[in-house]
Amino acid sequence: MHRIALSRTPIVFIGLAMLLAPCSLGAQSDGGKVFKANCSLCHSEDGSGNSPTGKALKAKDLRSQEVQKQTDAELADIIANGRGKMPSFKSKFSPDVVKSLVAYIRELPKK
Amino acid sequence: MNSKNLILVKLLLILWMGILFLPNAFAVPSYSRQTGLACGSCHYSPPELNPFGRKFKLEGYTFATKAEVKDDKKDHNASLSLLESFPLSAIFDASFTSTKSPQPTTQNGNFEFPQAASLFLAGRWGDHVGSFLQVTYDSQSDHFSWDNTDIRYANTNGHMFGKSLTYGALLNNNPTVEDLWNSTPAWGYPFVSSNVAPSPTAAAIINGSVAQDVAGFGGYTMWNDHLYLAGSLYRSEHIGGSQPNPGTGFGLNIRGVAPYWRLAWQTSSENGNLEIGTYGMHMKTSPNAITGIEDGYTDWAVDFQYDRALPQLKNDVLSFRGTYIRENSSLAASFAEGAAAVVDHHLNTIQGNVEYHFGTRLSGTAGYFNVTGTADPLLFAQTQITGSANGSPGSNGYLLNLSYWPQQNIDLAVQYTGYMKFNGGRSNYDGAGRNASANDSTYLLIRFVF
Numbered sequence: 001m002h003r004i005a006l007s008r009t010p011i012v013f014i015g016l017a018m019l020l021a022p023c024s025l026g027a028q029s030d031g032g033k034v035f036k037a038n039c040s041l042c043h044s045e046d047g048s049g050n051s052p053t054g055k056a057l058k059a060k061d062l063r064s065q066e067v068q069k070q071t072d073a074e075l076a077d078i079i080a081n082g083r084g085k086m087p088s089f090k091s092k093f094s095p096d097v098v099k100s101l102v103a104y105i106r107e108l109p110k111k
Numbered sequence: 112m113n114s115k116n117l118i119l120v121k122l123l124l125i126l127w128m129g130i131l132f133l134p135n136a137f138a139v140p141s142y143s144r145q146t147g148l149a150c151g152s153c154h155y156s157p158p159e160l161n162p163f164g165r166k167f168k169l170e171g172y173t174f175a176t177k178a179e180v181k182d183d184k185k186d187h188n189a190s191l192s193l194l195e196s197f198p199l200s201a202i203f204d205a206s207f208t209s210t211k212s213p214q215p216t217t218q219n220g221n222f223e224f225p226q227a228a229s230l231f232l233a234g235r236w237g238d239h240v241g242s243f244l245q246v247t248y249d250s251q252s253d254h255f256s257w258d259n260t261d262i263r264y265a266n267t268n269g270h271m272f273g274k275s276l277t278y279g280a281l282l283n284n285n286p287t288v289e290d291l292w293n294s295t296p297a298w299g300y301p302f303v304s305s306n307v308a309p310s311p312t313a314a315a316i317i318n319g320s321v322a323q324d325v326a327g328f329g330g331y332t333m334w335n336d337h338l339y340l341a342g343s344l345y346r347s348e349h350i351g352g353s354q355p356n357p358g359t360g361f362g363l364n365i366r367g368v369a370p371y372w373r374l375a376w377q378t379s380s381e382n383g384n385l386e387i388g389t390y391g392m393h394m395k396t397s398p399n400a401i402t403g404i405e406d407g408y409t410d411w412a413v414d415f416q417y418d419r420a421l422p423q424l425k426n427d428v429l430s431f432r433g434t435y436i437r438e439n440s441s442l443a444a445s446f447a448e449g450a451a452a453v454v455d456h457h458l459n460t461i462q463g464n465v466e467y468h469f470g471t472r473l474s475g476t477a478g479y480f481n482v483t484g485t486a487d488p489l490l491f492a493q494t495q496i497t498g499s500a501n502g503s504p505g506s507n508g509y510l511l512n513l514s515y516w517p518q519q520n521i522d523l524a525v526q527y528t529g530y531m532k533f534n535g536g537r538s539n540y541d542g543a544g545r546n547a548s549a550n551d552s553t554y555l556l557i558r559f560v561f
Binding site: 038055091 | 420
């Protein structure tokens with residue numbers, strides 16, 4: 001087998017860079033961006049919780065009737081103070097951000 | 112090559128091949144402080160990652176629920192996202208080790224207080240960058256040294272073929288340290304181990320032999336929460352060695368770059384998580400030099416991990432893990448220097464274990480390991496305790512571990528290692544009358560993580 005010489009390194013790095021290149025980035029609302037960055041880890045991008053993490057934690061399907069029937073204030077309270085395995089976000093999110101998240105959760109069943 | 116250099120080369124080979132059972136796996140409280148989540152949110156038992164822990168690592172250790180110093184990107188100004196709490200953690204280990212028979216001329220039954228102590232810079236550095244960075248004090252060497260390090264950039268906003276795509280860049284110092292599962296060497300079983308008891312000499316390159324002795328850059332991606340692909344390129348980086356690297360005094364000096372690859376597929380159900388994968392590394396190296404004839408190593412490996420939650424038992428988790436590593440090596444340089452009797456070698460390594468997690472309080476693990484390969488009376492020379500009388504690298508045995516966690520950040524572990532074969536033999540394996548079972552060891556550990 002031939003040695004992989006340093007002179008070929010740029011080709012390999014270009015390959016890695018291609019690997020890292022995003023294929024598409026969708027435009028999102030503020031609530032959507034916050035949701036994607038903070039909530040999708042457990043609840044999945046579509047809110048279903050249908051990911052290995054969501055299944056393991058038995059994360060709620062945010063599109064479900066069980067979640068959607070809750071009032072905005074109840075949802076905001078869960079986001080701010082946490083519930084069960086879900087941590088509190090009150091020291092990270094301002095009330096306005098929580099409000100935008102609640103609005104985004106309301107949009108999830110329509111997506 | 113004179114006899115002094117030959118002895119030096121052999122000692123170096125023994126040193127880098129004898130790192131099979133390094134205790135280098137930890138869970139880190141600063142992640143807990145950053146996320147507001149208990150250790151058990153990311154770990155079945157530290158350091159074993161559950162799906163949430165894998166996702167947290169995949170996303171660059173950046174998930175946080177706690178307050179940050181923030182400034183949004185505006186016009187030509189850069190943004191800022193800084194944890195208010197500095198992500199520093201520490202581990203303190205104290206241990207006791209006893210082997211079945213004393214190592215000649217030494218005392219048996221050794222307390223180490225501490226065995227090791229580690230400091231971690233582990234947490235979110237920014238919106239997309241985070242780290243697991245460790246320095247460890249080792250009582251035998253009596254100094255701090257750089258330990259496992261994984262600094263990564265992650266982006267979770269990608270899509271490919273309509274499915275989610277997480278991708279990122281990696282800087283690390285140990286092949287497989289970037290991995291998400293506990294079936295590969297850097298984070299594999301045993302998760303704690305003695306540094307007093309003798310351990311088998313032969314180990315594949317990817318099985319810890321270059322840990323913390325290389326610097327690598329790479330990338331990774333996870334598509335649709337199913338397909339994981341990672342790759343890195345490594346160069347030698349000898350901690351404590353002079354730069355530029357002259358090669359002298361080190362058994363492995365990577366020539367060019369050494370590529371590492373990883374491909375894994377995972378799937379999950381309500382109560383189960385399965386991963387199957389492959390990984391490997393190719394390396395050209397020269398012992399004690401940076402020019403001249405090279406040794407070549409190619410490691411191919413497969414692995415699997417299956418974690419099964421048991422709802423009828425309060426969601427206790429049963430884990431199965433295993434890996435097989437095939438190493439083909441062409442040791443032309445070692446042969447030319449008289450450190451190997453033949454050029455072509457192979458080494459087969461099998462490691463498997465099953466673990467029952469009783470909540471996050473108790474876990475019991477039984478593991479088996481088996482190493483076979485090409486006999487070489489020069490490479491695996493006859494030496495008391497660490498050598499082989501017949502030149503065989505073969506070892507096999509079992510590892511039993513019971514860990515009790517009175518709190519999620521305090522580990523009390525008892526471990527027993529038994530050898531059926533050690534460095535090629537069951538009896539008188541070293542030619543000095545020592546039997547494999549003489550190296551059977553009992554190890555007690557108390558670990559504080561804070």
